[in-house]
Amino acid sequence: DAGVTQSPTHLIKTRGQHVTLRCSPISGHKSVSWYQQVLGQGPQFIFQYYEKEERGRGNFPDRFSARQFPNYSSELNVNALLLGDSALYLCASSRGTSGQNIQYFGAGTRLSVL
Amino acid sequence: QKEVEQNSGPLSVPEGAIASLNCTYSDRGSQSFFWYRQYSGKSPELIMFIYSNGDKEDGRFTAQLNKASQYVSLLIRDSQPSDSATYLCAVNSGEYGNKLVFGAGTILRVKS
Numbered sequence: 001d002a003g004v005t006q007s008p009t010h011l012i013k014t015r016g017q018h019v020t021l022r023c024s025p026i027s028g029h030k031s032v033s034w035y036q037q038v039l040g041q042g043p044q045f046i047f048q049y050y051e052k053e054e055r056g057r058g059n060f061p062d063r064f065s066a067r068q069f070p071n072y073s074s075e076l077n078v079n080a081l082l083l084g085d086s087a088l089y090l091c092a093s094s095r096g097t098s099g100q101n102i103q104y105f106g107a108g109t110r111l112s113v114l
Numbered sequence: 115q116k117e118v119e120q121n122s123g124p125l126s127v128p129e130g131a132i133a134s135l136n137c138t139y140s141d142r143g144s145q146s147f148f149w150y151r152q153y154s155g156k157s158p159e160l161i162m163f164i165y166s167n168g169d170k171e172d173g174r175f176t177a178q179l180n181k182a183s184q185y186v187s188l189l190i191r192d193s194q195p196s197d198s199a200t201y202l203c204a205v206n207s208g209e210y211g212n213k214l215v216f217g218a219g220t221i222l223r224v225k226s
Contacts, residue, residue, distance in 0.1 A: 033214070042118070042202050042216030043158065056213050090157055092214075099146040099211030100165060105157040 002027070004093050004106035012112045013081050021076045021109045025093030031055070032074040033103060034066055035090040043090055049074055050097045078111075086113045117141060118205050120217035129226045133190040137203030137217055140184065146206040147179055149188045151199045152219065158202055162188060193224045 005024045013019050025032050031050040035043035045058040049068035063079045072093075078085055088110050092103035118139045127133045135149075146165055150158035164170045164177040164186070176189040186205075190197055200219040207215045 031212070033212075035214075040218070042204075042218050043214070045208075045213045045215070048212050050212075055210055056208050058213070088157075097210050097212040099144075099206035101212070102148070102160060102163060103214060104160065105150075108157045 004091055004104055006089075006091050006106040006109050008109060009107065010110050010112075012114060014114050015081055015083060017081050017113075018077065018079050019081060019111060021078075021089050021091075021111075022073065023076070023091030023093075023106060024073045025091075026104060029093040029095050029104075030072055031094045031097050031101065032068055032072065033092045033094070034074070034076045035092065035105075036060075037088040037090055037108075039087075046076070048097065055097050081113045083113050086111060117207070117215045118203055118217040120201075120203050120220045122218055122220060124221040124223050126223045126225060127193050129193060129195060129224055131193050131224075133193045133197065133222055133224070135188040135190075135201050135203075135220050135222065137186045137188075138184055139186070139203075139205045139215075141205065141207050141215070142181075142184065143211075144205045144207055145211060147177070147186045148204040148214065149175075149177060149186075150202040150204060150216075151197075152202055153199045190222075193222075195224050195226045198222055198224050 033048040034046040048056040094101040162177040
């Protein structure tokens with residue numbers, strides 16, 4: 001079975017631009033979470049979606065938004081990019097949303113903002 | 115105080131030795147605890163999870179949980195050079211318990 005797939009793998013943008021990152025969960029998984037990982041730090045929670053509804057939001061500005069589609073895939077959008085948005089963006093999928101649901105990570109999208 | 119704290123390392127151990135990685139957390143409501151391994155430039159890979167106090171063993175890995183002390187550890191027996199990576203401790207949190215809060219990770223180096 002395919003794991004969590006993310007696209008694109010790498011992205012270079014300039015300040016002020018907009019970016020859309022995409023994620024397809026493991027088959028049978030209905031929940032998708034997004035994390036940002038800056039070099040030298042652990043992943044930071046951005047959003048979780050379950051059955052197209054937002055189930056959690058981390059401490060990120062409104063420039064960050066996300067949505068989940070009927071096929072459970074998801075998009076993360078970031079507007080007005082800043083240099084500090086340069087990071088590895090990770091998508092994780094799980095069957096449900098309870099704490100005991102294991103989250104499996106995709107390979108990530110590495111975003112560089114110049 | 116950080117929500118999840120880990121010693122950043124690097125922790126250096128010789129091949130064949132036991133590596134001991136530690137993690138403390140602040141949210142007493144947390145019920146689920148995870149260890150992820152992350153190789154340089156790659157994404158986190160789950161290696162262990164534990165929900166109950168005590169020890170849980172899987173192959174060369176043992177996770178230990180003490181909720182009273184808010185402490186989680188990971189032991190790696192017979193350490194191999196391929197175990198060299200960053201080990202991330204993660205704890206569930208949030209209204210639905212669905213958010214993972216990660217420590218900054220401990221770098222492990224296994225010397226052959």
